[in-house]
Amino acid sequence: MTGSASRRQLMENELLDRAAALFAERGFEGTTLKDIAEAVGITRPSLYHYIKSKDELLGMLVSGLTETAAAELAEMEASELSWSERLTRAVRSVTLRICAHPSRFRLLDRSEHILSESFRRRHQAGKRAILAHLSAIIDGGIKSGEFWPTDGRVAAFSILGSCNWVAWWFRPDAPGAAPEAVADQLALMALRSVARTDRASVPVGPRAALAAIRADLEYVERHLPAEGS
Structure with missing residues (x-):
């Protein structure tokens, strides 16, 4: 696995973990992509590099x-x-x-x-x-x-x-x-x-x-x- 692919996988894992915690706390409908981006520590535009929805x-x-x-x-x-x-x-x-x-x-x-x-x-x-x-x-x-x-x-x-x-x-x-x-x-x-x-x-x-x-x-x-x- 290349360094770029490894970094992407690490970020995707972080996104999944943070999103799972937010969905559990606020519900799926009550969680926005902005919430997820802030929890991970990146901007919403940066988030779109990994997920679209x-x-x-x-x-x-x-x-x-x-x-x-x-x-x-x-x-x-x-x-x-x-x-x-x-x-x-x-x-x-x-x-x-x-x-x-x-x-x-x-x-x-x-x-x-x-x-x-x-x-x-x-x-x-x-x-x-x-x-x-x-x-x-x-x-x-x-x-x-x-x-x-x-x-x-x-x-x-x-x-x-x-x-x-x-x-x-x-x-x-x-x-x-x-x-x-x-x-x-x-x-x-x-x-x-x-x-x-x-x-x-x-x-x-x-x-x-x-x-x-x-x-x-x-x-x-x-x-x-x-x-x-």
Whole structure:
């Protein structure tokens, strides 16, 4: 990535974050482009170098949060990894994306009704694709014998619900915030919810194994008696 492209990406990220905060505080209709420009620290004419309208900002959110996530899950579904590793990586990918920008996710979730028709169709198509790819990964694990027989679509809804809820409680700027740890734990919980009981004790893949070790260590630390007791 060239320096110019990198600067543009940084500015677009700043615009999305500031706009998401303003939309949440004042509402979409109550926020002007001038408000967004002032929040970023540039003039309104300079703002037009990056975006032309508030609708374009919502479109960027759809692209960055929904469509990119769907594309990543499609790649994981088509990979040659075990189904357990594919599920682990898919959940980590979705969770880390939300942890990076929870305010953007909350805004898009709340603002779907004000998206233009074209953006709304793109957003809904992206959400359907995410569900379809995750369902396919779970169904693949069932057919291979790695996962116990279940309704893959219901399981996918449950797992995605856990991931999406992160946007409402995770704060990237909080002391000790650890996106990787959150992603690892949710991935492990997802895997254990569908893995066959006779195989669940043996996580598949390095990420799953590491997450299992961390979870076990945290459990032991929480239940160790205090020193001197």
